[in-house]
Amino acid sequence: MIEVENLTLRFGGLVAVNDLSLVVRPRTIHALIGPNGAGKSTTFNCISRLYRPTSGRIRVLGRDVSGLRPQDLAPLGVARTFQNLELFGGLSVLENVLIGAHVHCGGGLRERLAARPPAVIGHVEHLLERVGLAEFRHAQASALDFGRQKMLELARALAIRPRILLLDEPAAGLRNREIGALDRLLNELVERDGLTVLLVEHVMQLVMAISHRVTVMNFGARIAEGTPAEVRRDPLVVEAYLGQEAAHA
The missing domain is CATH 3.40.50.300 (P-loop containing nucleotide triphosphate hydrolases)
Structure with a gap:
């Protein structure tokens, strides 16, 4: 590989x-x-x-x-995470992972957040379940504790499949x-x-x-x-x- x-x-x-x-x-x-x-x-x-x-x-x-x-x-x-967290703190947990799914949405940042095909949203919701963040989907990323922010970054990397x-x-x-x-x-x-x-x-x-x-x-x-x-x-x-x-x- x-x-x-x-x-x-x-x-x-x-x-x-x-x-x-x-x-x-x-x-x-x-x-x-x-x-x-x-x-x-x-x-x-x-x-x-x-x-x-x-x-x-x-x-x-x-x-x-x-x-x-x-x-x-x-x-x-190929997806990666970083040693120092690289999250969009002012966006929600769901929006951060949605940005990770940009390969499937296309366009710039604003377009990625606006375009929410049901299949992509379903994929993002599934990832939040897997990493234990489903109940925080609408919380701001900056409001999460450090451990959950780490899992959020991992979910965002997984969003590109x-x-x-x-x-x-x-x-x-x-x-x-x-x-x-x-x-x-x-x-x-x-x-x-x-x-x-x-x-x-x-x-x-x-x-x-x-x-x-x-x-x-x-x-x-x-x-x-x-x-x-x-x-x-x-x-x-x-x-x-x-x-x-x-x-x-």
């Missing part, structure tokens, strides 16, 4: 991503982990075309995306109960709906529970890859990121 080959990105003299290669298989949850500044979100931004790599190749669904703009990925079936979901720290700031709900939803999206998920995450409780494969980065480079059990035992990963306590948890 995603192939990253010898990806390098330099900002002046800083090498943010250094000769990175990884493959994300269909219908799997693939986690990208590592210390702060390891290059994880930068890699995400290259895949989603916010950054233009210095060198290397990225294929999404078998297509070289080097010539595409960020907005070109949604029609291909993606085949690939890029999640940048979806569990950051969530409570244990909310992490458990996210765990169940992501597994359902992969196993029942057939999505492929690539996520950047620091919450190891979630990573180790749901990931089929884990790639570990440090200083812009891949230092390990394997199943959660394999990377947890890897000495380089323990030294660079997990620490002895987490490795034996």
Whole structure:
């Protein structure tokens, strides 16, 4: 679903991503982990075309995306969330998700909000049910607590009916109960709906529970890859990121 080959990105003299290669298989949850500044979100931004790599190749669904703009990925079936929330705080919960369904509505922002085909509204309502926000459909997005705002951003990403979901720290700031709900939803999206998920995450409780494969980065480079059990035992990963306590948890 995603192939990253010898990806390098330099900002002046800083090498943010250094000769990175990884493959994300269909219908799997693939986690990208590592210390702060390891290059994880930068890699995400290259895949989603916010950054233009210095060198290397990225294929999404078998297509070289080097010539595409960020907005070109949604029609291909690629959706993402961001490390920092990117919601329309003054709009309702339903309207935020409706904007995510723009691929099916067309037009600009005003047209998307005005055009509400029954099939699209039904899809949006279904997503709000799945993420636990149905009762808040008419509330302003800014009035939600942080955990619900996170789920709203996920619902908006799902509104395009993606085949690939890029999640940048979806569990950051969530409570244990909310992490458990996210765990169940992501597994359902992969196993029942057939999505492929690539996520950047620091919450190891979630990573180790749901990931089929884990790639570990440090200083812009891949230092390990394997199943959660394999990377947890890897000495380089323990030294660079997990620490002895987490490795034996």
